[in-house]
Amino acid sequence: MPQSSDLILDRMMALHPKVIDLTLDRMWRLLGALGNPQDRLPPVIHIAGTNGKGSTQAMIRAGLEATGAKVHAYTSPHLARFHERIRLAGTLITEEALTEALDRCYAANDGRDITYFEITTCAALLAFAETPADYTLLEVGLGGRLDATNVMTPRLSIITPVDLDHQQFLGDTLAEIAGEKAGIIKRGVPVIVGPQQDDAMDVIERKALRESAPVLAYGQQFHVTREHDRLVYQDETRLLDLSLPALPGPHQIQNAGAVLAALTHLGADEAACEAAMTQAEWPARMQRITRGPLVDRCSPAEIWLDGGHNPAAGHAIAATLATLPEKPTHLICGMLNTKDVTGFMVPLKPYAASLTAVSIPGEKNTLPAEDTAAAATKAGIPAQTAPDLLAALDAITAQTPNARILICGSLYFAGHVIRENT
Numbered sequence: 001m002p003q004s005s006d007l008i009l010d011r012m013m014a015l016h017p018k019v020i021d022l023t024l025d026r027m028w029r030l031l032g033a034l035g036n037p038q039d040r041l042p043p044v045i046h047i048a049g050t051n052g053k054g055s056t057q058a059m060i061r062a063g064l065e066a067t068g069a070k071v072h073a074y075t076s077p078h079l080a081r082f083h084e085r086i087r088l089a090g091t092l093i094t095e096e097a098l099t100e101a102l103d104r105c106y107a108a109n110d111g112r113d114i115t116y117f118e119i120t121t122c123a124a125l126l127a128f129a130e131t132p133a134d135y136t137l138l139e140v141g142l143g144g145r146l147d148a149t150n151v152m153t154p155r156l157s158i159i160t161p162v163d164l165d166h167q168q169f170l171g172d173t174l175a176e177i178a179g180e181k182a183g184i185i186k187r188g189v190p191v192i193v194g195p196q197q198d199d200a201m202d203v204i205e206r207k208a209l210r211e212s213a214p215v216l217a218y219g220q221q222f223h224v225t226r227e228h229d230r231l232v233y234q235d236e237t238r239l240l241d242l243s244l245p246a247l248p249g250p251h252q253i254q255n256a257g258a259v260l261a262a263l264t265h266l267g268a269d270e271a272a273c274e275a276a277m278t279q280a281e282w283p284a285r286m287q288r289i290t291r292g293p294l295v296d297r298c299s300p301a302e303i304w305l306d307g308g309h310n311p312a313a314g315h316a317i318a319a320t321l322a323t324l325p326e327k328p329t330h331l332i333c334g335m336l337n338t339k340d341v342t343g344f345m346v347p348l349k350p351y352a353a354s355l356t357a358v359s360i361p362g363e364k365n366t367l368p369a370e371d372t373a374a375a376a377t378k379a380g381i382p383a384q385t386a387p388d389l390l391a392a393l394d395a396i397t398a399q400t401p402n403a404r405i406l407i408c409g410s411l412y413f414a415g416h417v418i419r420e421n422t
Contacts, residue, residue: 005083005098008106009082009102009116009120012106012119012120013116015116015119016115016118018115021115022142022146024146024150024151026113026115027118027122027148027151029112030108030109031125033108033109033110034105034108037122037126037128038125039152041129041136042072042128042134042136043136043154043155044135044138044153044155044156045060045138045154045155045262045266046138046152046154046156047137047139047157048140048147048159048181048183049140049158049159049194050161050162050310050312051161051163051251051308051313052160052161052251052254052255053075053139053140055252055282055285056158056255056258056259057075057137058247058282059247059255059256059277059280060259060263060276061073061087062276062279062280062281063259063268063272063273064134064263065275066271066275066276067271067272069133070134071087071089071090071133071135072087072088072089072131072136073086073139074121074124074128074136074137074138076141077411077415079284079411079414079415079418080418080419080422085124086124086127088127088133089132089133093127097127098123098127101124101126102123104123105119105123105126115148117148118148121141121148121149122148125151138154143177143183144159144182144183145179145180145182145184146180146183147184150183153186153189154184154186154189155266156189156262156265156266157184157190157191157192158193158258158262159181159182159184159191160255160258161195162174162178163177163311164311164312164343174197174199175199177200181200181204183207185208185211185213186213187212188213189211189213190215190216190265191208191216192216192261192262192265193216194218194254195218196218216235216261216265218254221235222234222257222260222264224257224260225253226244226253230242230243230244231243231245231253231277233257233260233273235264237264240260240270240273242260242273242277243277245277245280246278246279246280247280247281247286248287248288248320250316250323251316256276259276260273263276283305283414284307284411284414284415284417285306285307286305286306286317286320287304287305287306288302288303289303289421292421292422293421293422294421295421297393297397300402301396301397301400301403301405302327302404303393303405303407304406304407305407305414306407306414307410307414308408309335309344309409309410309411310340310343310344311343311344311347313344314344317348317406317408318350324404327402327403327404328353328400328402328404329353329403329404329406330354330355330356330400330404330405331348331352331354331355331356331407331408332386332392332393332396332406332407333358333409333413334359334366334367334369334372334409334410335360335366335367335372335413336360336367336410336412337365337367339367341372341375342375342378342379344409345376345379345381346379346380348381349380349381354381354383354396355372355376355382355384356383356384356385356386356392356395357370357372357373357384358389358413360416363410366412372385372409389417393405
């Protein structure tokens with residue numbers, strides 16, 4: 001039986017004909033009707049970027065919570081349940097609290113046009129404003145300048161690596177996309193900038209200069225490297241020798257640099273920085289699934305899960321696969337029709353013995369399995385289709401019982417996998 005929040009969320013889907021319609025006018029209207037909760041948030045750390053936002057948020061939260069701080073966190077999309085998007089003072093929002101916040105937003109909106117992401121973001125901000133905490137971590141949904149989260153002045157802004165994605169909304173060039181991401185920079189508010197291509201960095205630095213926002217940039221004001229099995233971070237004030245990030249993948253070293261710069265700016269001690277590296281958890285980012293019905297079904301094969309979906313994510317996945325013990329790696333891929341599918345797959349070619357394409361169940365914007373398979377073939381990966389996830393798993397394990405199976409292509413597909421494995 002659906003929960004109360006599910007019924008309200010279904011109603012909210014009908015409040016605007018478009019899923020994405022970037023403007024802040026509707027946000028300002030509804031927030032005003034709610035008493036402007038965005039002005040009563042605990043100190044905000046605002047995170048934009050193309051890749052690494054969620055991992056960065058997860059590590060910062062682990063570090064802050066290690067100090068005893070209570071931390072709100074907002075992320076999107078969710079994987080299995082909407083409640084994952086809103087964490088109140090360290091705990092996922094309860095069904096009762098979510099239903100109340102959604103109800104209040106729905107009533108205050110009074111049937112007027114507003115997108116699903118906008119009204120649910122208002123619900124998150126309302127819950128954050130009315131629950132005591134020490135910090136609020138806000139992850140941008142799409143872009144930055146006109147994103148629904150861009151309605152307050154943070155204590156700190158963070159821009160993770162910028163790359164091509166969502167071009168239909170953010171612009172065709174890296175500079176245009178970086179301009180949208182840099183829209184979160186506020187006057188006088190320090191901004192931490194992860195590694196960037198030159199075109200993106202130029203745009204971000206110009207925006208920061210116009211806003212008199214101090215810049216703390218990777219490779220300039222702070223440096224991070226892997227030395228043997230340790231992570232070494234250095235800025236103008238400190239030198240840290242820490243454990244490697246618990247989140248897998250070489251790209252997490254770079255994400256960790258921005259995290260440690262943020263924690264240093266916030267005054268966190270070395271123990272908090274160590275906790276950020278060792279205690280962070282972030283599902284569906286090169287996650288090894290070790291238990292559940294899918295694992296039982298496929299044993300002794302390995303099952304890995306990643307929700308990355310753009311060319312930069314393809315490179316990050318490939319870099320992670322390169323560090324794993326050699327084993328036949330077979331991909332199961334479900335993607336959306338809005339993504340650069342071939343661009344995602346090309347970096348994976350050296351590591352993929354095959355790709356089995358499926359359509360994402362229940363997702364109207366799924367790329368048909370046949371089109372995904374065609375893109376894989378174009379990228380040089382042997383490909384076939386399967387009617388669903390279970391059929392794909394069975395076909396791979398029947399041929400290669402000891403395979404490494406990586407399920408990838410979309411966070412929406414990752415959510416389906418998590419639900420199938422519970």
